[in-house]
Amino acid sequence: xxxxxxxxxxxxxxxxxIIEMCKPVEDRSLDPFLLDIKELVTTMKEYFxxxxxxxxxxxxxxxxxxxxxxxRLQSExxxxxxxxxxxxxFLLEEKLIHMEKGGIVETFLMAWHPIVALEQISLHSLAxxxxxxxxxxxxxxxxxxxxxxxxxxxxxxxxxxxxxRILRDKAFSEELDNAWQELKERVAEKGKDGKIHYWDFVxxxxxxxxxxxxxMASFLITxxxxxxxxxxxxxxxFIRPYEKLVRVxxxxxxxxxxxxxxxxxxxxxxxxxx
Amino acid sequence: xxxxxxxxxxxxxRAIHMLFxxxxxxxxxxGWELRKVLGSDYPKVxxxxxxxxxxxxxxxxxxxxxEKPVEEPTLEDLDKARFYVTLRGELTPKEAKMVGWRIDxxxxxxxxxxxxxxxxxxxxxxxxxxxxxxxxxxxxxxxNIDRYxxxxxxxxxxxxxxxxxxRTRAEVDExxxxxxxxxx
Numbered sequence: 001x002x003x004x005x006x007x008x009x010x011x012x013x014x015x016x017x018i019i020e021m022c023k024p025v026e027d028r029s030l031d032p033f034l035l036d037i038k039e040l041v042t043t044m045k046e047y048f049x050x051x052x053x054x055x056x057x058x059x060x061x062x063x064x065x066x067x068x069x070x071x072r073l074q075s076e077x078x079x080x081x082x083x084x085x086x087x088x089x090f091l092l093e094e095k096l097i098h099m100e101k102g103g104i105v106e107t108f109l110m111a112w113h114p115i116v117a118l119e120q121i122s123l124h125s126l127a128x129x130x131x132x133x134x135x136x137x138x139x140x141x142x143x144x145x146x147x148x149x150x151x152x153x154x155x156x157x158x159x160x161x162x163x164x165r166i167l168r169d170k171a172f173s174e175e176l177d178n179a180w181q182e183l184k185e186r187v188a189e190k191g192k193d194g195k196i197h198y199w200d201f202v203x204x205x206x207x208x209x210x211x212x213x214x215x216m217a218s219f220l221i222t223x224x225x226x227x228x229x230x231x232x233x234x235x236x237x238f239i240r241p242y243e244k245l246v247r248v249x250x251x252x253x254x255x256x257x258x259x260x261x262x263x264x265x266x267x268x269x270x271x272x273x274x
Numbered sequence: 275x276x277x278x279x280x281x282x283x284x285x286x287x288r289a290i291h292m293l294f295x296x297x298x299x300x301x302x303x304x305g306w307e308l309r310k311v312l313g314s315d316y317p318k319v320x321x322x323x324x325x326x327x328x329x330x331x332x333x334x335x336x337x338x339x340x341e342k343p344v345e346e347p348t349l350e351d352l353d354k355a356r357f358y359v360t361l362r363g364e365l366t367p368k369e370a371k372m373v374g375w376r377i378d379x380x381x382x383x384x385x386x387x388x389x390x391x392x393x394x395x396x397x398x399x400x401x402x403x404x405x406x407x408x409x410x411x412x413x414x415x416x417x418n419i420d421r422y423x424x425x426x427x428x429x430x431x432x433x434x435x436x437x438x439x440x441r442t443r444a445e446v447d448e449x450x451x452x453x454x455x456x457x458x
Contacts, residue, residue, distance in 0.1 A: 027433070076394070089392040095455055096388060097408055101381040103458060105367055108384030111451035113360040114373065115444055116332060117301035118294050 004050070011047030012056065015063045018043065022066035025073060032073040040067060161215075179216035180225045183241045195229060195240035202260065203268045214260040228256060285312050285319045286326065293323075293334070293359045300426065300440065302337075305353040317352055333362040337444050358444050382406050382418045383427060388455055390428070390438055391448050399434040 018040050024030045044063060051057050096104070158172065187196045202213040217239060220226040224246040229238040237258070267273040288311055292303045308316040324334040338347065339354045347355070365373070370380055389405060390397050399419065406415045419436075422428045426441035442448070 089389070092388060092392040092452070092455065093405065095458065096385050096405065099455075099458060101377060101409060102367070104381045104384045104455075105370070105377050107454045107458060108380060108387075108451065109367065109370060110364050110454060111447040112365070113333070113335070113362065113445055113447070114365070115301050115335075115441070116294065116359045116361065117296045119296050 007047075008050050008056070011050050012059060014043055014047065015059050018063050019066050022063075022070050026066065026069050032070050032077055035070055037067060037071060037074075175216065176219055176223065176225065179213070179220055180241060183217075183220065183226060183239065187241055195238040198228070198237040198239050198258070199264075199268045199273055201239050203265065207262055207265050210265050211260055214258065218258075230256070282319065282322055285316075286323050288312060289316070289319050289323050293357060302356045302358040302444065305355050305357065308357065309353060314349075317349075320357065327359065328362065331361060331363045332359055334358070335360040335444055337440070356440075356444070360445060378410055378414065379418055379421070382410055382415075383422055384451070384455075385409075386419070386422060386428065386436070387438065387442055387446060387448070388451060390436055391452055396435050396437055399430060399436050402436060 021035060021040075025032050025035060044060065044067075048060060051060055099107075183196070183201060186201055187194060190196055190200060198217070202210055202217055204210045204213055217226070220241070221228050221239070224242065226239055226241045227246075229240055231237070264273060289308065292308065292311060297303065305316070308320070312319050320334050327333055335358045336347075336352070337356045337358065338351055367377065371377070385405060386402050389402060393401075402419065403415050406418065410418065419428070423430055423436075423439075426439045428442070429437050429439040431437070438448075
């Protein structure tokens, strides 16, 4: 005798199979009467008492929904067959293939009553257009109200970063040293295996502070104070401080762009991002 | 001219302006637009206009929102319907050429519409392409189907299924077309 777990597994598979059978019918590539609705409903009924968790109940509801769509298609099919518009597509296809082009056109012209519509400028719309043109201010005056913001791209200098409070006005080497010390302390405090999650190091109370720390982190990595470990499959990124400064030398350097967007920072604050 | 006659004469003029001159992307006017301009007795105005257009071989055509024609439409049905002026009679093949249709393109349109109707209003584009390729050069088939879609005779969904669109419902007497094709 099947255990309950096996029973549930079989039931789920059967419902999935019913859904798969309904789909081609819903896409109208199959005759809706090919499916024995009564039998499928019996199968659903048989397994219904087994469904306890919401996922199974949802699967049951989805199956029922697909069956209802097939029943709707069956009803449409019957209605269509009973209307005067019903034509056997094969018969019609045969007719169309064997008819001459001229014959088809002649027949179509008897059932075709094209729309009559005009596209023409009127005196009234010309007068309206002229009134509009007269009241329209010249571009020079209209655009004056909204001076376009000039956006140019260039490299940010250290002075600019200080002015924008991204960097503090300290000697840069001193800043780097401080950041290195902080990184080591954070690793000792919160890290594991001598490394810490990138966002746990750069993340701060404010977004400005976060950007500043990310900026310092990039220099720590570039100048050999720390290294970055990336685990692409887990989508995790760690920063590992070196005990001593490591000379990068002539080793091939790889650029690694890391996005520090407000959205990422907010996610980190909410604990959704490590 | 009696007051009543003058009243309807002016309403008919307004109706003519609305129906003949294309105001939107698509030709035709919605019932509620006519009601706004002509008043609540716009169905009567359209009836008088239709009688008048008879001698010009034109007619006021009503296309209801539902695919099937409504037997006794309510005011609500009419408000939602779209009204067009169409040809009442038939064009000769020569005249059809004059309005910009090549005989091949028109035959292709007729075949496509008839085939979609016979397939309950939905058919894969590939099937239609195959059918048309029997009589039209391959390079024209794709162009023609795109043209029928652009004009509003057909519409296509993301899975490349073709359906009849608003212009076919306004211009083609579907039942007459099928009956005539089968009786040939």
